Amino acid sequence: MGLQIGMVYVLLAIGLSLIFGLMTVVNFAHGAFFMFGAYMGLFMMGLTGNFWLSLVFVPVATGLLGLVVERFTIRPLYGRDLNYPLLLTFGLSFVMVEGVRLIWGTIGHAFDTPSVLVGPVNLGFAMFPRYRLFVIVATAIIVFLLWLFLEKTNLGLVIRAGTRDSIIVRVLGVDISRIWFIVFGIGTALAGIAGLLAAPMRGVHPDMGISMLIECFVVVVVGGMGSLRGAVIAGILIGEVVSITTLFYPMMGEVAIFIFMAIVLLIRPSGLFGEVGLLE
Amino acid sequence: MEILRTESLVKTFGGLRAVDGINFRLEGGQVHSIIGPNGAGKSTFFKLISGELHATQGKIWFQGEDITDFPPHVISHKGISVSYQLTNVFPKLSTLENIRIAVQSRKATYNFWSHREMLREVREKAESILEVVQLLPKRNELACNLSHGEQRHLEIGIALATDPSLLLLDEPTAGMSPEDTERTIQLIKEILGDRSVILVEHKMKVVMKISDKITVLHDGKILAEGKPEEIQSNERVQEVYLKGR
Amino acid sequence: METQDRSTFAAWTRITDFASANSLIVLLAFLAVFPFLVPYTAIATQILISGLFAMGYNILLGYTGLLSFGHAAYFGLGAYGAGMALVYLKMGLIGGVLFGAVTATLGAMAIGFLCLKRRGIYFCMLTLAFAQLFYFLALVVFDNYTGGDNGLRDIPTPPISLPFGISLSVATPLRFYYFVFVLCVLSFLAMRRMLNSPFGAVLQSIRENEKRAKSCGFNTNRVKLIAFVFSGFFSGLAGSLYAIYYHIAPLNTLYWTTSGSVVMMTILGGMGTFAGPFVGAAVFLILEDVISVFTKSWQLFVGAIFMLFVIFFPLGIWGTLQERVFYRWLRQD
Numbered sequence A: 001m002g003l004q005i006g007m008v009y010v011l012l013a014i015g016l017s018l019i020f021g022l023m024t025v026v027n028f029a030h031g032a033f034f035m036f037g038a039y040m041g042l043f044m045m046g047l048t049g050n051f052w053l054s055l056v057f058v059p060v061a062t063g064l065l066g067l068v069v070e071r072f073t074i075r076p077l078y079g080r081d082l083n084y085p086l087l088l089t090f091g092l093s094f095v096m097v098e099g100v101r102l103i104w105g106t107i108g109h110a111f112d113t114p115s116v117l118v119g120p121v122n123l124g125f126a127m128f129p130r131y132r133l134f135v136i137v138a139t140a141i142i143v144f145l146l147w148l149f150l151e152k153t154n155l156g157l158v159i160r161a162g163t164r165d166s167i168i169v170r171v172l173g174v175d176i177s178r179i180w181f182i183v184f185g186i187g188t189a190l191a192g193i194a195g196l197l198a199a200p201m202r203g204v205h206p207d208m209g210i211s212m213l214i215e216c217f218v219v220v221v222v223g224g225m226g227s228l229r230g231a232v233i234a235g236i237l238i239g240e241v242v243s244i245t246t247l248f249y250p251m252m253g254e255v256a257i258f259i260f261m262a263i264v265l266l267i268r269p270s271g272l273f274g275e276v277g278l279l280e
Numbered sequence B: 001m002e003i004l005r006t007e008s009l010v011k012t013f014g015g016l017r018a019v020d021g022i023n024f025r026l027e028g029g030q031v032h033s034i035i036g037p038n039g040a041g042k043s044t045f046f047k048l049i050s051g052e053l054h055a056t057q058g059k060i061w062f063q064g065e066d067i068t069d070f071p072p073h074v075i076s077h078k079g080i081s082v083s084y085q086l087t088n089v090f091p092k093l094s095t096l097e098n099i100r101i102a103v104q105s106r107k108a109t110y111n112f113w114s115h116r117e118m119l120r121e122v123r124e125k126a127e128s129i130l131e132v133v134q135l136l137p138k139r140n141e142l143a144c145n146l147s148h149g150e151q152r153h154l155e156i157g158i159a160l161a162t163d164p165s166l167l168l169l170d171e172p173t174a175g176m177s178p179e180d181t182e183r184t185i186q187l188i189k190e191i192l193g194d195r196s197v198i199l200v201e202h203k204m205k206v207v208m209k210i211s212d213k214i215t216v217l218h219d220g221k222i223l224a225e226g227k228p229e230e231i232q233s234n235e236r237v238q239e240v241y242l243k244g245r
Numbered sequence C: 001m002e003t004q005d006r007s008t009f010a011a012w013t014r015i016t017d018f019a020s021a022n023s024l025i026v027l028l029a030f031l032a033v034f035p036f037l038v039p040y041t042a043i044a045t046q047i048l049i050s051g052l053f054a055m056g057y058n059i060l061l062g063y064t065g066l067l068s069f070g071h072a073a074y075f076g077l078g079a080y081g082a083g084m085a086l087v088y089l090k091m092g093l094i095g096g097v098l099f100g101a102v103t104a105t106l107g108a109m110a111i112g113f114l115c116l117k118r119r120g121i122y123f124c125m126l127t128l129a130f131a132q133l134f135y136f137l138a139l140v141v142f143d144n145y146t147g148g149d150n151g152l153r154d155i156p157t158p159p160i161s162l163p164f165g166i167s168l169s170v171a172t173p174l175r176f177y178y179f180v181f182v183l184c185v186l187s188f189l190a191m192r193r194m195l196n197s198p199f200g201a202v203l204q205s206i207r208e209n210e211k212r213a214k215s216c217g218f219n220t221n222r223v224k225l226i227a228f229v230f231s232g233f234f235s236g237l238a239g240s241l242y243a244i245y246y247h248i249a250p251l252n253t254l255y256w257t258t259s260g261s262v263v264m265m266t267i268l269g270g271m272g273t274f275a276g277p278f279v280g281a282a283v284f285l286i287l288e289d290v291i292s293v294f295t296k297s298w299q300l301f302v303g304a305i306f307m308l309f310v311i312f313f314p315l316g317i318w319g320t321l322q323e324r325v326f327y328r329w330l331r332q333d
Helices: A003-023 A030-048 A051-076 A083-104 A132-153 A156-162 A166-171 A175-200 A207-223 A227-250 A250-267 B044-051 B070-076 B095-104 B122-130 B146-159 B177-192 B204-210 B228-232 B234-242 C007-012 C012-036 C043-061 C072-088 C093-115 C118-142 C172-196 C199-206 C210-214 C220-246 C254-268 C276-294 C298-312 C316-330
Strands: A118-121 A128-131 B002-013 B016-027 B033-034 B056-060 B081-084 B164-172 B196-200 B211-216 B223-228
Touching: A003 A030, A003 A132, A003 A175, A003 A207, A003 A227, A030 A051, A030 A083, A030 A207, A030 C172, A051 A083, A051 A175, A051 C298, A083 A207, A083 C210, A083 C298, A118 A132, A118 B122, A128 A132, A132 A156, A132 A175, A156 A175, A166 B070, A175 A207, A207 A227, A207 A250, A207 C118, A227 A250, A250 B002, A250 C093, A250 C118, A250 C210, B002 B070, B002 B196, B002 B234, B016 B044, B016 B223, B033 B204, B044 B070, B044 B081, B044 B164, B044 B196, B070 B081, B070 C093, B070 C210, B081 B146, B095 B122, B095 B146, B095 C199, B122 B146, B122 B177, B146 B164, B146 B177, B146 B228, B204 B228, B223 B228, B223 B234, C012 C043, C012 C172, C043 C172, C043 C199, C043 C220, C043 C254, C043 C276, C072 C093, C072 C118, C072 C220, C093 C118, C093 C172, C093 C220, C118 C254, C172 C199, C172 C220, C199 C210, C199 C220, C210 C220, C254 C276, C254 C298, C254 C316, C276 C298, C276 C316
Parallel strands: B033 B196, B033 B211, B081 B164, B164 B196
Antiparallel strands: A118 A128, B002 B016, B002 B056, B211 B223
């Protein structure tokens, strides 16, 4: 039930985790990239009406923006203490949200589910909305592709090594700033595509990013950062929590997440998987 | 008189047994050095005593009290002080403030209303410690601007400021030139008084010169223990150090 | 006088302390006549209120080294607290203000307790999350009391009841300014006292090296929580004044943009100094006013300016000024 929204959380959390794991930068603008992705989707749909084209265009456009941001605003902060990239990306999110408001207006837009994906699908044991199934499958594919990339390619190996120990990677002669550049691009691209996938479910709105980001933070606090497995499990769990709560108390869906988080904090302060996070 | 004792102390990290059943005894007023190849568990052992790490198994007794699960700040008040291997000072505070704040910890934490300079005896004590570690002329320097050797002395000064009965010194002469090393050895001898010291060091000369007793760690266990001369002539120790086994 | 470059620069912490003491006097003198220096009193009052908020915030950021992205919670709790006290409980002015500040303080205690269970970046995330929780609570759960989306409206400005039956009205802009001014003076003096105290020294040691502070014997978790509480109190006080001034406790006082604004103000002014955040608040509000003349999207530009400051002027306006001016002044000695 809450699985499809959980999948979106998963995509977001993975992107955030990747960026954090390698660069120890918490991308507070991650939500803004999510929003940007959705709006890019809106733009592309308006231009071509082709959802599949948008699926390709959105991560590329968002990733490109991410690359520009990393190169010109985050890289200069390399070497300073950790609060700086945090502050910077926080400011960036303001700028991005306002920018979107300027161009597309403050009121949100509806995003129509692509006609090919409308309607239910007969799964044998139940009827399931086609689009939601699509989201689940698409996310699974993306995560799998990402896993392949990280496990089987050389670049992926370097990234994984760098997540463990950036000094080692530097010593081995790899240009760490180039790796950061790429990882930030991938992370933001993931956020962008998450935004596109979420758009038919939640509409497109300048503030969609911040609430997703906060929920994503909850996922990360609960599941632990830098742990892909934690991101996936916690993401799905939180998706379910929201779904179930919304079913019984429609208004309390959002609040439920925070209460869940507070409970986890009180019972298992180090998160569900007991990993004391990096830099804690 | 025994001042510190560990009983079957174990610390595991996942599958690694960094400290593997250590039974350690420290006599009061002694300088007891711990040596061993890298990865032997020396730093971990230190951190277990200082409270930075929680023991997986075993107990630690200090002056007859079980301090095994105490947090670092409580252990500090019991009279144990640490000087770290990687310099661990308060970078953007002045040299004087570095020591003064440590001294202050015994006097006032929750005083919101007096000006801190009003705690005259705190400042005077800090200044006297600065003098002992030969940093008084640099009192107004930011700690981050001191030279490496000076920072190591500041490190010791901060550890001293809380008037500990047990000092844990983790490689106090790390990265120092021979002259600085010699000066630091003198300093340690001066501040000894009737304190006890556990010293982790790699430089054999320092260890031999200063220790009353030496414990050799290997793979998280005690390999050998005894007076410096005994350890020096111990074949097993030589084997471990030379052949790295 | 000490010898070269680095030594003189090293003494700047003491000198800026001295400068801050003097600058506080200068600041207060300036603020005493401020309303007469600006075209309309409103901006002066707004600067005071935002300045108080930023100064309260900086107790946590500049002095303790804790980055909170959820201070809207305390500002908003102060606003709603004062609003409810004045509207539902029909309290007097001082009572209402204090009620708001205390509400915020209690909130800070609870939120701080939970957030401090994690460190570093998780802490930051948690502060943001809890502020958002309060936002939703006000929007959805308690909207009967808070007015939901519309905010808590029609907050009165009762007169101050002094002994001997004297009643002092602060209903005019100028009078209200001085009311806020007095509270700010008291607050800044109190903050200054606290930050110079032994407790303040502990805060700074935590900022510089928490692990070392612990091993010196400080119960850093408890100290951090107390700092949180102080910060929450002053931020809540600012929120109370805000609500009374505008006669409304709007929902956006709890929204993340309020948290963002105070962060920007503090960094713009300079988190490493005592008065920096106040300067930042003034600059922020003036920029908002000026840019709004040309475009509705002033936040876009202020956000961009903020980013520039983070990259190029991390010391902030006041911080950079202090370093350049006083450093030079020192060298002349």
